[in-house]
Amino acid sequence: MVERRPVMTVVQHLVLILGAALFVFPIYLAFVASTHTGVEVSRGLPLFPGDQLVTNYGTVLSDGIASAGAPPLGLMLFNSTVMSLAIAIGKIAISLLSAFAIVYFRFPFRILAFWTIFITLMLPVEVRILPTYEVVAGLGMLNSYAGLSIPLIASATATFLFRQFFMTVPDELTDAARIDGAGPLKFFRDILVPLSRTNLAALFVILFLYGWNQYLWPLLVTTDESYYTIVMGIQRMANVGEQQPVWNLVMATAILALLPPVVVILSMQRLFVRGLIEVEK
Amino acid sequence: MAPIAIDGVRKVYPGPVEAIPNLSLEIADGELCVLVGPSGCGKSTLLRMVAGLEEITGGEIRIGGRRVNDLEPAERDIAMVFQNYALYPHMTVYDNMAYGLRNRGVPKAEIRALVDEAAGILGLSALLARKPRQLSGGQRQRVAMGRAIVRKPQVFLFDEPLSNLDAKLRSQMRVEIKRLQRRLATTSLYVTHDQVEAMTLGDRLLIMNHGIAEQVGTPMDVYHRPATRFVAGFIGSPMMNFLPGRVAGDGRGVHLPGGWLLATAKARGHAGRPVTVGIRPEHLQPAATGTDSDTITLRTELIEVLGADTLVHGRLDGHDDTVIARLPGSLQVAAGDNLPLAAEPGTVHLFDETERAIGHV
Structure with a gap:
């Protein structure tokens, strides 16, 4: 769009600003709530930040919020990070390798293998949750990091994405690498993975968020509080039965829980955007 | 440096599709052999x-x-060397050239020396730190060549390396490839569908059609003594004119429609047989006005002025197909003119019903 019409420019900006405000407003409210005392918040949500910022975050970070019915915040953040990283890295590793196998090797039942992987797209965690639980319980992986992450690692989406990408890599590149004396693994490491760099970054961000936002699965496989994730923690704090939830502390926790994904996105932003919009060849 | 021997080679794709039934070819040490043919011919x-x-x-x-x-x-x-160059997009020019050497475990210092040498030969020394996407088409082509020569292999294989370049760059790179190949004296096999490339580059040509070797020979051989009608039509631009004819009763010439009699020694021994007569456009020349039986009139329909030459499209008396004559540029002709033409003696080709040339010695 290279049109230059002042009215349109104003309208465009208005729409964009409104859209942005719509997304930012809830987060702003959460932040505001986290800077007041519990009493103030329960009386009705103020619109401007209060003076309890340091106190609230201090409480949440140091004392933990045992009173609110959840394990210490640091531990939950750590659990969430471990789970998300394991899921993101595990998914990428497995799907890169399986896509490599499917695209570059001729083996019996190759097509069947691909379709089997593809069909699992139709079975998200929620659908297969009971059998998966049974298996994980049978393997004794309840209340462990392995139990939290491994069942979520198998991923058709990422496999499919890498398959599509690998298929756009020109065959001549494979031929050239063969003539240059690169075996399959060398080709994978020296050519394919570097070429997938932007895709890798985009996928990492998406999968990290996917892992971070998991709620149902961690809820099922963890009964030991020391394996609780931050998302579960917030839910526990907001749902404390008879008592009034300590909203100011809940919101402070929520804001803190937002930070790691934000850090991941910001640090990967440039690669991430490139991975979504361009295919480098 | 090594000769290549292709001995009764056969290729069947699953299907089954027989791409190459049986092909043999010997390429001498240091020779540049061009495989040429239409797309899908198996080259x-x-x-x-x-x-x-x-x-x-x-x-x-x-x-x-x-x-x-x-x-x-x-x-x-x-x-x-591949048609689309197949450079590794994420590697620098240097790494592109060094990759094959690294995989062979060549020591670092030696790689440096080899790459520098190859880059020097190809004029790439200033570009070694660039990525392929920062290069022009001609430069990429050169890097692809560099990647090939840096290893000092026994054989170069070229797969239509110039097809992605524009016309000017193509003729320039053609000369460069020829010079480079002479200098390194490496046995080379060069695939192209462009007959100009084939003629100018090859020490010898293999003309392929449907997986079959139609003819193997020097450029002059295949131009002057095409073994089959296919070769005759494929080599030469514009394409050779083909006309139906019948060998005269005394075997000293060929009768064509329009009362044209072409004298040729090639028809001897084939008296009375139907043949296809092939005459290259450049071998049709204006004749003195006359009604001799060895001339024929061309009704001109379209004139293409090339400068040095003029291509005249038209129909010969008594013939349905259009023919092309390449006439001197100095000749004044306009569309619609009637132009008496004669074929240069000794340049006429004859093909029998199986499309094989007859009368070649």
């Missing part, structure tokens, strides 16, 4: 079999006397 398949990128269904390929049928491409001591 690239043959090249890829020599490279080891395609399995050989039957027969044998030897490079430097060594049977290579079951060797990996990297073990055959060959290098290949």
Whole structure:
């Protein structure tokens, strides 16, 4: 769009600003709530930040919020990070390798293998949750990091994405690498993975968020509080039965829980955007 | 440096589709042999079999006397230049050229020296730190060549390396490839569908059609003594004119419609047989106005002025198909003119019903 019409420019900006405000407003409210005392918040949500910022975050970070019915915040953040990283890295590793196998090797039942992987797209965690639980319980992986992450690692989406990408890599590149004396693994490491760099970054961000936002699965496989994730923690704090939830502390926790994904996105932003919009060849 | 022997090679794709039924070819040490033919004729398949990128269904390929049928491409001591260059997009020019050497475990210092040498030959020294996407088409082409020569292989394989370049760059790179190949004296196999490239580059040409070798010979051979009608039509631009005719009763000439009698010694022994007469556009020349039986009138329909030459399209008296004559540029002609023409003696080609040339010695 290279049109230059002042009215349109104003309208465009208005729409964009409104859209942005719509997304930012809830987060702003959460932040505001986290800077007041519990009493103030329960009386009705103020619109401007209060003076309890340091106190609230201090409480949440140091004392933990045992009173609110959840394990210490640091531990939950750590659990969430471990789970998300394991899921993101595990998914990428497995799907890169399986896509490599499917695209570059001729083996019996190759097509069947691909379709089997593809069909699992139709079975998200929620659908297969009971059998998966049974298996994980049978393997004794309840209340462990392995139990939290491994069942979520198998991923058709990422496999499919890498398959599509690998298929756009020109065959001549494979031929050239063969003539240059690169075996399959060398080709994978020296050519394919570097070429997938932007895709890798985009996928990492998406999968990290996917892992971070998991709620149902961690809820099922963890009964030991020391394996609780931050998302579960917030839910526990907001749902404390008879008592009034300590909203100011809940919101402070929520804001803190937002930070790691934000850090991941910001640090990967440039690669991430490139991975979504361009295919480098 | 090594000769290549292609011995009764056969290629069948699953289907089954027989791409190459049975083909043999010997390429001498240091020779540049061009495989030329229309698309789908099997020339690239043959090249890829020599490279080891395609399995050989039957027969044998030897490079430097060594049977290579079951060797990996990297073990055959060959290098290949691809049509789309196939440079590694994420590597610098230097790394692109060094990659094959690294995989062979060549010491670092030696790699540096080899790459610098190759870059010097190709004028790439200033570009070594660039990525392929920062290069022009001609430069990429040169890097692809550099990647091939840096390893000093026994054989170069070229797969239509100039097809992606514009016309000017193409003729320039053509000369460069020729010069480079002479300088390095490396046995080369060059695939192209462009007959100009084939004629100018090749020491010898293999003209392929439907997986069959129609003719093997020097450029002059295939131009002056095409073995089949296909070769005659494929080599030469504009294309050779083909006309139906019948050998005269005394075997000293060929009768064509329009009362044209072409004297040719080639018809001897084929008296009375129908033949296809082939005359190249450049061998049709204006004749003195006359109604002699060895001239024929061309009703001109379209004139293409090339400067040095003028291409005249038209129909000959008594013939339905259009023919093309390449006449001197100095000749004044306009569309619609009637132009008496004669064929230069000794330049006429005859083909029998099986489309094979007759009368060649």
